[in-house]
Amino acid sequence: MPSDVEKTARAFFDELQRRIATLLATYGFEVDVPETTFRRQRAVDLKDTVALLIDFRLQTGNIVCTANLGVCSPDPLADELRQRSGRRATLTWNIGYLMPGRKWHEWEVHDLEDITPTVDAFATVLETVALPWLARFQTADDVRQEQKRLQPRGFGQLRRPVLRRAHAS
Numbered sequence: 001m002p003s004d005v006e007k008t009a010r011a012f013f014d015e016l017q018r019r020i021a022t023l024l025a026t027y028g029f030e031v032d033v034p035e036t037t038f039r040r041q042r043a044v045d046l047k048d049t050v051a052l053l054i055d056f057r058l059q060t061g062n063i064v065c066t067a068n069l070g071v072c073s074p075d076p077l078a079d080e081l082r083q084r085s086g087r088r089a090t091l092t093w094n095i096g097y098l099m100p101g102r103k104w105h106e107w108e109v110h111d112l113e114d115i116t117p118t119v120d121a122f123a124t125v126l127e128t129v130a131l132p133w134l135a136r137f138q139t140a141d142d143v144r145q146e147q148k149r150l151q152p153r154g155f156g157q158l159r160r161p162v163l164r165r166a167h168a169s
Contacts, residue, residue: 005056009063012109013054015119016065022121027131028032032162045140047072049092050130055106064106065122067095069130073140091143091150098129 017035028036029050038050049070056063070092096105107118137143 005061005063008109008115009056011112012063012065012115015115016052016122018048018055019119019123020052020126021125043139045073046137046143048134050126061110063109065109065118066104066106067122067126067130069093069095069134070097071134071137071143073137073143091147093133095125095130098133099125104125155162 013035020029021038024038024040027040028042029040029048031037032039032049033051036052036054040048049068049072051068051070052065053068054063054065072091094104095101099105108120109115111117125133137146
């Protein structure tokens with residue numbers, strides 16, 4: 001028999017995935033990796049990615065979620081990387097870096113009562129912060145300009161489109 005935490009985690013994941021899939025579908029996204037990654041092709045040279053990351057914290061018993069955003073566009077370096085690795089170069093950000101505070105951000109669920117307000121808050125930030133950020137990039141040149149702007153700070157490096165969470169200690 002599933003524990004209360006397992007029931008909460010399953011209910012949270014189901015509600016989050018259903019709501020986010022519905023929301024993103026209205027903006028032209030399709031599920032790419034079952035249930036957690038969504039992609040849309042906006043132009044010949046632009047593809048957007050929203051990757052949901054859901055985790056369970058053993059120390060606290062909380063379930064957390066966040067989203068990483070990516071925009072992919074071909075350029076000479078990307079073409080070279082693709083030839084070597086079979087992958088495209090991508091500019092990626094955690095949604096928290098686009099919010100006030102500019103740091104990794106997670107939404108937490110402690111119990112079943114937290115699910116609806118947490119999913120509501122997450123969906124609101126996705127629609128009001130993440131999607132407008134992705135929409136800023138209209139051409140491959142827009143992506144390259146953002147990469148150049150961010151590079152002095154060590155961010156925005158060309159990356160493979162594998163969206164990973166940096167594990168903080």
